[in-house]
Amino acid sequence: xxxxxxxxxxxxxxxxxxxxxxxxxxxxxxxxxxxxxxxxxxxxxxxxxxxxxxxxxxxxxxxxxxxxxxxxxxxxxxxxxxxxxxxxxxxxxxxxxxxxxxxxxxxxxxxxxxxxxxxxxxxxxxxxxxxxxxxxxxxxxxxxxxxxxxxxxxxxxxxxxxxxxxxxxxxxxxxxxxxxxxxxxxxxxxxxxxxxxxxxxxxxxxxxxxxxxxxxxxxxxxxxxxxxxxxxxxxxxxxxxxxxxxxxxxxxxxxxxxxxxxxxxxxxxxx
Amino acid sequence: xxxxxxxxxxxxxxxxxxxxxxxxxxxxxxxxxxxxxxxxxxxxxxxxxxxxxxxxxxxxxxxxxxxxxxxxxxxxxxxxxxxxxxxxxxxxxxxxxxxxxxxxxxxxxxxxxxxxxxxxxxxxxxxxxxxxxxxxxxxxxxxxxxxxxxxxxxxxxxxxxxxxxxxxxxxxxxxxxxxxxxxxxxxxxxxxxxxxxxxxxxxxxxxxxxxxxxxxxxxxxxxxxxx
Numbered sequence: 001x002x003x004x005x006x007x008x009x010x011x012x013x014x015x016x017x018x019x020x021x022x023x024x025x026x027x028x029x030x031x032x033x034x035x036x037x038x039x040x041x042x043x044x045x046x047x048x049x050x051x052x053x054x055x056x057x058x059x060x061x062x063x064x065x066x067x068x069x070x071x072x073x074x075x076x077x078x079x080x081x082x083x084x085x086x087x088x089x090x091x092x093x094x095x096x097x098x099x100x101x102x103x104x105x106x107x108x109x110x111x112x113x114x115x116x117x118x119x120x121x122x123x124x125x126x127x128x129x130x131x132x133x134x135x136x137x138x139x140x141x142x143x144x145x146x147x148x149x150x151x152x153x154x155x156x157x158x159x160x161x162x163x164x165x166x167x168x169x170x171x172x173x174x175x176x177x178x179x180x181x182x183x184x185x186x187x188x189x190x191x192x193x194x195x196x197x198x199x200x201x202x203x204x205x206x207x208x209x210x211x212x213x214x215x216x217x218x219x220x221x222x223x224x225x226x227x228x229x230x231x232x233x234x235x236x237x238x239x240x241x242x243x244x245x246x247x248x249x250x251x252x253x254x255x256x257x258x259x260x261x262x263x264x265x266x267x268x269x270x271x
Numbered sequence: 272x273x274x275x276x277x278x279x280x281x282x283x284x285x286x287x288x289x290x291x292x293x294x295x296x297x298x299x300x301x302x303x304x305x306x307x308x309x310x311x312x313x314x315x316x317x318x319x320x321x322x323x324x325x326x327x328x329x330x331x332x333x334x335x336x337x338x339x340x341x342x343x344x345x346x347x348x349x350x351x352x353x354x355x356x357x358x359x360x361x362x363x364x365x366x367x368x369x370x371x372x373x374x375x376x377x378x379x380x381x382x383x384x385x386x387x388x389x390x391x392x393x394x395x396x397x398x399x400x401x402x403x404x405x406x407x408x409x410x411x412x413x414x415x416x417x418x419x420x421x422x423x424x425x426x427x428x429x430x431x432x433x434x435x436x437x438x439x440x441x442x443x444x445x446x447x448x449x450x451x452x453x454x455x456x457x458x459x460x461x462x463x464x465x466x467x468x469x470x471x472x473x474x475x476x477x478x479x480x481x482x483x484x485x486x487x488x489x490x491x492x493x494x495x496x497x498x
Contacts, residue, residue: 124402146420150401153419157400199435200419202398 002035002113004106005245006135007177008159010151012122014143015179018215018225019238020119021049023139025224026242028083032114035074035084037105039131040121041097044088050077051222052085061089064101070108079227084113094127106134124158132163137173137245139206143180144192149200152176156203175206177241182211183254207241208254209234289315290352292323297333301340308344315346325353392428399424399438408445420460429453441468443487452485457494467492 007020017040024036038046041061047053052075062068063086070086077083086105089096109116120131132138138159142152159172166172178197186193198205210233218228226235226242233255240250294300307314322341324334334354341348350365392411399405399414401421412426417434424430424438427445432454443450443465450464457478461470464487474494481496 150420153401154421157403160397160400161403200417200437202417 002110002116004110004116004118004134004136005139006118006120006132006137006159007139007141008120008128008132008155009122009141009148010124010128010155011143011148014141014148015177015209015215016122016141017045017049017119018219019139019141019177019179019209020046020117021224022226022235022238023242023245024083024115024117025077025080026226026239027115027117027245028077028080029226030242030246031082032246033082033112034115034117035086035109035113036117036119037086037109038088038119039097039127040119041088041127042090042093043121044090046119047075047085047087048222049219049224050085052077052087053222056087059087059089060105061092061096063105064097066101070105094121094125094130097127097130099130099133102130103134124154128155129158129162132159134164135159135172136165137175139175139177139245140201140203141177141179142197142201144178144182144186144194144197146192149192149197153201156201174203175245176201176203177206177209179209180211181208181254183256205252206244207237208252209237209241210254210256289318290321290323291346293327293337295327297329297337297340301337304344315344318347319349320346321350321352322348323352327353331355331357393426398434401438418459426450436462439463442485448487450487453483453497455482456480457483462492462494464492469494 007016007023009016020036024034028034036046036050037060038044039060040046044059047056055075058068058073060073063070063073073086075085075087077085086109106116118131118135121127140152140155140159142148156174159174160166163172176198178194181194182191185191194205194208212232212234214229214232214234215225218225221228225232226238229235230239236255240255243250322337324337329337338348391409392413393405393407393409395405395412395414395416398416399418399422401419404423404425405412405414406425408427410426411428411431412424413431413433414424415433418424418432418436418438418440420437422438424440425444426442427447427450428442429451430440430442430453432440434454435456436454436459438459439461440452440459441463442452444463446465448465452462452464457474458480459471459474461468462485463469464485467487467490469492478494478496482498483494483496485492485494487493
């Protein structure tokens with residue numbers, strides 16, 4: 001029976017889709033059966049990041065509205081055969097998602113997978129609230145800057161009040177994934193430090209993903225970052241986060257790419 | 272088939288009116304009014320006036336006579352407070368009740384006053400997140416945790432925050448000047464007691480990020496650190 005995870009943030013552009021793909025791929029590579037579901041109807045991106053955009057025939061909306069079966073809409077990843085994608089529709093909008101339809105899709109996905117990872121759209125409206133409604137666990141993605149942290153705080157409030165789990169009176173499990181973190185800039189006071197973010201959000205940390213060019217490279221290649229360059233700092237950070245999701249105790253460090261003293265000096269001067 | 276309908280707009284609003292309280296004997300009081308008007312003829316000009324006759328126990332003819340005398344002096348009467356409804360006829364402006372603490376005038380039907388609700392305090396054992404509002408019209412609110420930027424606490428009584436206060440808190444919000452605000456660390460967007468408020472920009476720098484208490488002294492919101 002699957003754990004249903006929602007990857008959410010409130011604010012856009014903080015790395016929800018990148019994180020969904022990276023965590024999904026990392027879990028799948030560890031042998032878990034994973035489906036990543038794009039809830040960003042009308043602005044779908046997960047298919048691009050997963051490199052499956054040219055294989056989408058049926059999508060979430062077709063399944064929600066009953067015009068396609070789930071098995072027809074699930075797209076198997078070409079590299080890892082336990083990783084699946086349920087794409088969003090680009091031609092529809094979030095109003096096409098019905099409460100009953102989404103509930104049925106999640107219910108049908110649960111028995112066949114170990115992880116159902118829902119990529120939430122930005123915002124707090126219908127799409128976002130449906131993406132989080134059936135979740136057992138939430139990964140809250142935030143950048144170390146005030147507007148992202150405040151939006152995440154708002155989302156945590158909604159996770160604690162509007163999800164099915166919250167309505168049953170059960171505590172909602174929530175973890176923070178801090179993305180685009182730049183140790184140097186945090187030390188210079190140009191972005192919030194980890195302690196500040198944790199003090200405001202008061203939820204356990206799942207991982208710290210360093211700011212890196214690898215992310216853009218990977219998206220352009222249509223590859224989750226954990227598959228594109230598995231030894232990069234970003235990939236290692238996501239892999240660690242995935243292992244923590246599986247319940248493993250992994251010490252929390254900010255992974256860095258090894259740099260020579262010379263390139264570090266050059267980097268400083270250029271900055 | 273459609274007919275054009277006028278559109279009505281309703282809204283509630285509070286307005287300021289000058290409340291004039293005549294004293295007995297009425298003749299002597301009217302003479303004082305004349306003295307006032309002689310000194311500043313425009314005193315009542317353009318003002319909405321409410322006549323408060325509670326405690327005067329006027330007879331109907333005296334009451335109507337008073338209204339006549341006032342209108343002869345061009346004092347425009349918006350309403351009458353504390354009058355016996357039996358005295359009200361077509362000429363009398365509407366009867367109003369402004370001061371809630373005053374008993375109903377004799378003969379008026381007793382208003383349904385609900386028994387005062389027992390004062391209760393509300394304890395929140397979790398952080399208050401951005402976008403959440405805690406409204407407690409019955410007493411104090413205690414938060415064991417932080418109040419985030421974009422969150423709001425509104426309480427009839429005092430507000431205690433055992434964490435960082437980053438949002439907005441309004442204590443004594445239903446009219447209680449004795450309400451106070453306490454927090455472990457002040458970083459609030461706005462704090463208010465009984466409608467007197469200050470915003471983050473007005474907080475003195477040495478109070479920021481400090482444990483504080485705030486209270487009202489007259490019309491002034493005072494904040495001190497509790498170190």
